[in-house]
Amino acid sequence: MFTGIIEEIGHMRRIHSQGQAMVLTIGAKKVLEDVHLGDSISVNGVCLTVIAFDTDSFSVDVMPETYRKTNLRKLQSGTRVNLERAMAANGRFGGHIVQGHVDATATILSRVPEENAVVYRFEPENKQIFKYIIAGGSITIDGISLTVVDVNHHEAAVSIIPHTLAQTVLYDKKAGDTVNIECDVLGKYMERLLTFGSSEPAGGSAKKQSKLTESFLADNGFM
Known part of the structure; x- marks a missing residue:
């Protein structure tokens, strides 16, 4: 980890x-x-x-x-x-839980300075991972723990301070380059737990609707 x-x-x-x-x-x-x-x-x-x-x-x-x-x-x-x-058991947890298991690659769409920061917009090649990306949530880009500042159904964005930019390879990245994306593991495990067993056996009815909704997350303190 x-x-x-x-x-x-x-x-x-x-x-x-x-x-x-x-x-x-x-x-x-x-x-x-x-x-x-x-x-x-x-x-x-x-x-x-x-x-x-x-x-x-x-x-x-x-x-x-x-x-x-x-x-x-x-x-x-x-x-x-x-x-x-890998994180030492006695170390400070400065970022978020990162497994090193990449969910998808993404293409950088733009790199725009914003006062003391740089905003990177990116588009994942696998659109299914958007369900795990939320504004204000954590995401890993090329191994860097970052906070999502904007997301829609097609692209997402992160804002990066000068120190992070200077100390990582994002400094080298520009529009058109490819980066590795790992979404917050919490969302993936929640989805699996809430939807496991919801499929009917072959020949049965269609899948039941997932209970993992925006209102459920808000009611339980995740948003």
Whole structure:
């Protein structure tokens, strides 16, 4: 589990691809301070397992499912990536609960300065995830814990302060670039719990309507 607070920016050293399988070697410093084989490190918001490391780099496997579902397939040698170690049990929880399980990629539509901030608008490729995106809620973009400031049925927006922009790879991103999106896990688990078992067996009637509605969330203190 991660918090979405980026620890450092790493640099792609080597990319070994075989079909849709990849081994990435990433130059880093801070995340290597207490690294062990088998540790989890978030790379652009994707939870990956350390399979090798030395004094200034580490390597991770990328399986075909991750290749297809994330922007890691677009990486090139020298590309900068956001890095975060798994959260320590005695650490401060500065962001929100981040699993490192990407829900979809999204295309950046615009990057607009707004006084001391920059507003990024983005469009997820999988429109189904909009049900998990709410204004004022948490979202992870390339591993960064951010707050949604606007959302409709087609696009959403986040506002980023100068410190976050300078310390993450969003500084490099512009309109047309692809980012990884992970929605707040709370909404996904709530939906599953409230709708589990609502489908009739094959040949039966249609699905029952979900009880997870905006009014239900408001009545129970989630909005």
